[in-house]
Amino acid sequence: ASLELGPYRHFMQKEIHEQPRAIADTIEAVIDEGGFTPALFGPGAEEVLADVEGVQILACGTSYYAGLTARYWIEAIAGLPCSVEIASEYRYRAAVANPKHLVVTISQSGETLDTMEALKYAKSLGHGKTLSICNVPESAIPRASRLVYYTRAGAEIGVASTKAFTTQLVALFTLTATLARLRGRLSAEAEGEHLDALRQLPGSVQHALNLEPQIVGWSERFAPRQHALFLGRGVHYPIAMEGALKLKEISYIHAEAYPAGELKHGPLALVDAEMPVVVIAPKDSLLEKVKSNIQEVRARGGEMFVFADLDSQFGESEQVHVIRTPRHVGVLSPIVHAIPVQLLAYHAALARGTDVDKPRNLAKSVTVE
Ligand code: G6P
Numbered sequence: 379a380s381l382e383l384g385p386y387r388h389f390m391q392k393e394i395h396e397q398p399r400a401i402a403d404t405i406e407a408v409i410d411e412g413g414f415t416p417a418l419f420g421p422g423a424e425e426v427l428a429d430v431e432g433v434q435i436l437a438c439g440t441s442y443y444a445g446l447t448a449r450y451w452i453e454a455i456a457g458l459p460c461s462v463e464i465a466s467e468y469r470y471r472a473a474v475a476n477p478k479h480l481v482v483t484i485s486q487s488g489e490t491l492d493t494m495e496a497l498k499y500a501k502s503l504g505h506g507k508t509l510s511i512c513n514v515p516e517s518a519i520p521r522a523s524r525l526v527y528y529t530r531a532g533a534e535i536g537v538a539s540t541k542a543f544t545t546q547l548v549a550l551f552t553l554t555a556t557l558a559r560l561r562g563r564l565s566a567e568a569e570g571e572h573l574d575a576l577r578q579l580p581g582s583v584q585h586a587l588n589l590e591p592q593i594v595g596w597s598e599r600f601a602p603r604q605h606a607l608f609l610g611r612g613v614h615y616p617i618a619m620e621g622a623l624k625l626k627e628i629s630y631i632h633a634e635a636y637p638a639g640e641l642k643h644g645p646l647a648l649v650d651a652e653m654p655v656v657v658i659a660p661k662d663s664l665l666e667k668v669k670s671n672i673q674e675v676r677a678r679g680g681e682m683f684v685f686a687d688l689d690s691q692f693g694e695s696e697q698v699h700v701i702r703t704p705r706h707v708g709v710l711s712p713i714v715h716a717i718p719v720q721l722l723a724y725h726a727a728l729a730r731g732t733d734v735d736k737p738r739n740l741a742k743s744v745t746v747e
Contacts, residue, residue, distance in 0.1 A: 388734045390536030394720050397585060398580035400541040401564045401713075403530035404548045405647055408471040414555040419509060419525040426507050426524055428560050430480045434505075435462040436496045437484040438744070440539040440623065441546060443617070444511075445484050447712050448550035448614035455564075455709075456557035465496035466747075475503035476497070482509045482553070484532060486542035488517025489742035495747075497522055510548045527553065536740045538627045539721050543620065545714045568703070572601055575710050580733050585704040586717035590725075592701050593718055597725030600631065603654055607645060608719070609633040610658040617658050619710045619718030628737050630659045634720050638671035648653075649680040656722070657682055658715050660703060661689035685718050 386392035409419055416423035435445035445462040452460040463471075464482070469492065470608060481500045485493045497508060505650070510523035513531050520526040529545035537747050555572050560566040564572075600606065606625060610618030615637045622633035636645050638657070649655065655675050659668045669692075674684060676697055684700045686692045687707075692700045707714045728735045 390538055390724055390734050391534050392497050393534055393541045397544050397688060399532040399539050400545050402549055402580045404545040408552055414559050416556060416634040417432050417591055423525050426484050432458050433460040433480050433482060435482045436465045436468050438465050438490050438492055441484040441544045441699040442545055443620040444546040445465055445617045450613040451551055451554040455554050457563055466492040469496040469499045469571045475505055475728055477504045477506055480507045480509060483519050483679050484546055486539055488512040488514040489518040489743050489745050491745050491747055494518055511546055515708045537737055537740050538624055544713050544716055575708055579710055582704045582707050582714045583700045583717055589718055590721050593721045594725050597722055597729055600726040601729035603631060605653055606631055606633040607653060607655045607697050608692045609638040611664040613712050617715050624720055624723035628723055628732060628734050629730050638668050641671055641674055649675055650680040651679045651682055655682045657684045659684050659690055660687045665690055
């Protein structure tokens with residue numbers, strides 16, 4: 379294994395660092411096509427996608443958070459209603475199916491039983507338009523789906539998903555832009571801008587990876603804690619959720635994510651000097667609101683760890699630590715901001731001495747109910 383690991387201590391660390399390459403590979407087909415064409419999703423995709431009236435996403439774990447992130451894109455860019463549901467819940471719900479809705483399953487392994495069963499259930503309800511976003515060619519879920527987009531993360535060995543997540547987001551963004559174009563909502567200019575943003579993404583992700591030494595500094599303060607709170611808003615709220623999940627999975631620190639506007643409805647009661655609060659706060663339309671939410675934490679003596687870009691203009695203080703993330707990443711910002719929360723969880727786990735690649739009680743792929 380040491381040969382395969384190269385300079386890295388764990389597969390998870392290696393996989394975190396492979397993300398610029400994994401993303402570049404996953405967007406290659408889009409760049410080759412010179413745009414967002416249905417052909418990217420396999421034969422007959424145009425026919426399946428052309429008259430879609432809504433999107434239903436089904437997934438588990440980290441893949442579910444990729445889906446939650448994509449909802450913001452699908453609604454804002456493609457103008458389609460989108461719901462996202464945990465597969466193990468959907469499969470037992472008396473869902474009302476609209477056959478014009480596209481069912482998108484997201485699964486790294488393509489073998490997660492709950493996701494597979496949710497797909498079968500959707501089909502039994504009359505859903506004929508099905509699309510799988512998957513990292514393992516010819517696995518069960520893509521085989522059972524009408525269309526497929528393969529992420530090209532390469533084998534993911536660490537139980538906690540990292541490069542699969544960011545490449546799923548790239549695939550979901552590609553789907554969003556493709557649906558938008560089919561619906562006449564994407565000008566040639568906007569398409570060019572989205573393509574450029576994708577081309578620049580591996581570089582921005584590399585820039586985020588370069589924050590590792592600063593994040594190591596933070597992780598030492600996290601390691602002795604029992605609990606942590608993650609805050610975000612809008613498209614960065616699912617990234618806060620993914621950050622909390624990563625921390626739980628591998629460091630066993632209890633972590634919860636909240637949309638920052640909801641703080642006052644409960645979690646603020648937990649905030650004191652012992653509760654580190656991680657905030658994902660790049661400059662976006664909700665930043666000013668995030669800042670006022672943060673004041674509420676500050677007033678209660680909470681210690682804050684803020685990931686913010688230069689444009690966010692966050693002042694540092696004894697209580698507020700700031701790491702500057704790459705600037706101007708626009709619509710793909712959640713992908714770039716996934717990196718620092720992965721690194722934070724990894725280094726907190728390292729400091730606690732847990733089995734990072736094989737956390738207790740968890741499996742890489744859950745093929746039982
Ligand atoms: C397990 C893994 C997670 C993963 C989830 C869904 O819980 O530990 O990392 O996100 O399954 O897996 P999938 O292969 O369907 O994406």
